[in-house]
Amino acid sequence: MQRSLAAFKEYGKTPPTQRAAFLEQIAAQLESRREALVATAHEESRLPLPRLNGELTRTTNQLKMFARLVREGSWVEASIDKGDKDIRKMLVPLGPVVVFGASNFPFAFSTAGGDTASALAAGASVVVKGHSAHARTSEAVFGAVLDAIRESGVPEHTVQHVLGPGSTTGKALVMHPHTTGVGFTGSFSGGRALMRYAAERERPVPVFAEMSSINPVVLLPDTLHKNTAALVKTFAASITLGMGQFCTNPGLLLALESPALEVFLQQLGAEVSQAQAHDMLHSGIADSYAEGVKDMLDQEGIAVVQRGTGVIAKVAAAVFLRNPHFREEVFGPFSLMVVCKDKTEMTAVLENVKGQLTGTVMATEKDLEDHSDIIALQATLAGRVIINDAPTGVEVCNSMVHGGPFPATSDARFTSVGATAIKRWVRPVCFQGFPGHLLPEELQDGNPRKIWRLVNEQWLNT
Numbered sequence: 001m002q003r004s005l006a007a008f009k010e011y012g013k014t015p016p017t018q019r020a021a022f023l024e025q026i027a028a029q030l031e032s033r034r035e036a037l038v039a040t041a042h043e044e045s046r047l048p049l050p051r052l053n054g055e056l057t058r059t060t061n062q063l064k065m066f067a068r069l070v071r072e073g074s075w076v077e078a079s080i081d082k083g084d085k086d087i088r089k090m091l092v093p094l095g096p097v098v099v100f101g102a103s104n105f106p107f108a109f110s111t112a113g114g115d116t117a118s119a120l121a122a123g124a125s126v127v128v129k130g131h132s133a134h135a136r137t138s139e140a141v142f143g144a145v146l147d148a149i150r151e152s153g154v155p156e157h158t159v160q161h162v163l164g165p166g167s168t169t170g171k172a173l174v175m176h177p178h179t180t181g182v183g184f185t186g187s188f189s190g191g192r193a194l195m196r197y198a199a200e201r202e203r204p205v206p207v208f209a210e211m212s213s214i215n216p217v218v219l220l221p222d223t224l225h226k227n228t229a230a231l232v233k234t235f236a237a238s239i240t241l242g243m244g245q246f247c248t249n250p251g252l253l254l255a256l257e258s259p260a261l262e263v264f265l266q267q268l269g270a271e272v273s274q275a276q277a278h279d280m281l282h283s284g285i286a287d288s289y290a291e292g293v294k295d296m297l298d299q300e301g302i303a304v305v306q307r308g309t310g311v312i313a314k315v316a317a318a319v320f321l322r323n324p325h326f327r328e329e330v331f332g333p334f335s336l337m338v339v340c341k342d343k344t345e346m347t348a349v350l351e352n353v354k355g356q357l358t359g360t361v362m363a364t365e366k367d368l369e370d371h372s373d374i375i376a377l378q379a380t381l382a383g384r385v386i387i388n389d390a391p392t393g394v395e396v397c398n399s400m401v402h403g404g405p406f407p408a409t410s411d412a413r414f415t416s417v418g419a420t421a422i423k424r425w426v427r428p429v430c431f432q433g434f435p436g437h438l439l440p441e442e443l444q445d446g447n448p449r450k451i452w453r454l455v456n457e458q459w460l461n462t
Ligand code: NAP
Pocket: 100, 101, 102, 103, 104, 129, 130, 131, 132, 164, 165, 166, 167, 168, 170, 171, 185, 186, 187, 188, 189, 190, 191, 193, 194, 210, 211, 212, 213, 246, 247, 248, 284, 285, 288, 289, 331
C-alpha cells in the first residue's frame, strides 16, 4: 500500500492522453496473450472456451471505453463560476484503491476488469486481491498489466497484485490506512465483512460491494397465455446460463395463478432439466449451491416442479410472505415461482423482496396498460428495470446501471458496469481564488479541450 500511495502521487497527475494510452496498452497486451489466457482460465474456472473468449473481448472493450472517456474529458464535471469570487470544481481521484477479483468473471470482474479499469481511468492506483479460484489466470493477466506499465511509462506500482486468504490478506488491505476505496463482487457475507472492516478503520472508506440479488421477473397474464413457448425458451436459457452463476440470474418468478401458468411451469421444468450441465466455478460455490437448494426445499409449503440441470420450485404467495427465507439468494441454476392469487398479492410479494440489481416485467401491450403500478414498483426495487427481455446479459455502455439498493450492492448511487463506474473512485474538489497556473489543466481558462459543462457566470448576473 505504501508503494501504491507513492505511485498514486505521480499517476494521479498523469495527463489524460497518457492515462488513456495506458488503458489501451493493457487491452493490447491482453489481446496478444488471448490464447494462453483463455486456456488458463478454462483450466481453472471450467467455464466454456467461447464464454471466456467473449469475456476477454468484453474486458478489452471496457478498457478501451474508459480510454475514450478519459481522452474526451467531460467526465471530470469541470465547472467554473466567476461571480464575486472565482470558484471552480472538478472530480479528482480518491487515492490507492483495493479491488477484489470475482470468482464468476475471471476476466471482466477481476485483475484487469471493470473495477480496475474504471479506477485507473479515474487516476487511482490499484492493488488487486486475486481470487483463489483462478489465481494463475489472475497472475497471467497481471503480467500483461506489468508489460503495459513498462510500455506506457506510468509509475511501476500503479497496479499491484497479491494473492492470499480474504480473512487475512484481504482484510489487511481494506484496513490499511493508505487504502481510500474498495471494489468487490461476491457473496453477501464477504461484502458485509469488507464493509465492516472499512467502517471500523480510524478513517472509514467507501466499499463498493456487489453482493446478492434474486432479480424478480413478473410474468403478466396476457403474455403468459399467448407467448408460453417463447417465455419458456427465454427463461430456461437465462436460468441455466453459465450454470446460473451470474449475479443477474432470475432466481424469483412471479405470476398470477391460471391454467397457463401450470403449462408454463411444466414446460419450463422440462426445458431446464434438458439444459447442458457443466461443473460449477469452484467446489465452494458447488457446495453452497447444493446447501442453498436443500435449505430452500426444506421450507414448508414449497413444491418442486422439476430437478435436473437446474431446479424449478413453486410456492404460494401467502406462504412466501410468511417466510423470509424465500427472499434469500441461491447462487446457481435455481428459480422459485411465486404463485399469486391476485394483483394485491403480487404487489405484496414485490414489496417484500430486498433491493435488487434487476427487475423484469414480461408483458403484452394490454398487460402494460393493466399493470403500470407493477412496473413502477420494480423501479423502486432495482437498479435496472427490463421489459420483455431476460435480466442476464449486461451490456457495457454509458446508460448501463449494474447496481441497486442494498443488499444488491452496498451503495445504490453507483454502478459497477458502464462509463459511470468511474464515479466510485473520485471526489469533488473546489478550487477557490486560484491563480490560473495553479489550477488543474481541466479548469484553466482557455483550455483547448473545452470540456466545461457549466459556466454559470451568467446565472449569477441575472
Ligand atoms: P466470496 O466468498 O464472497 O469471495 C470473494 C472474495 O472475497 C474472495 O477473494 C474472498 O477471499 C474474499 N472474502 C470472502 N469473505 C471474506 C471475509 N470475511 N473477509 C475478507 N475477504 C473475504 O465469493 P465467491 O468465492 O465468489 O463465491 C462464494 C459465494 O458468493 C457463492 O456461492 C455465491 O453465493 C456468491 N456470489 C455471488 C455473486 C453475485 O454477483 N451475487 C457473484 C459471485 C459469487 P478468499 O480468497 O479467502 O475466498
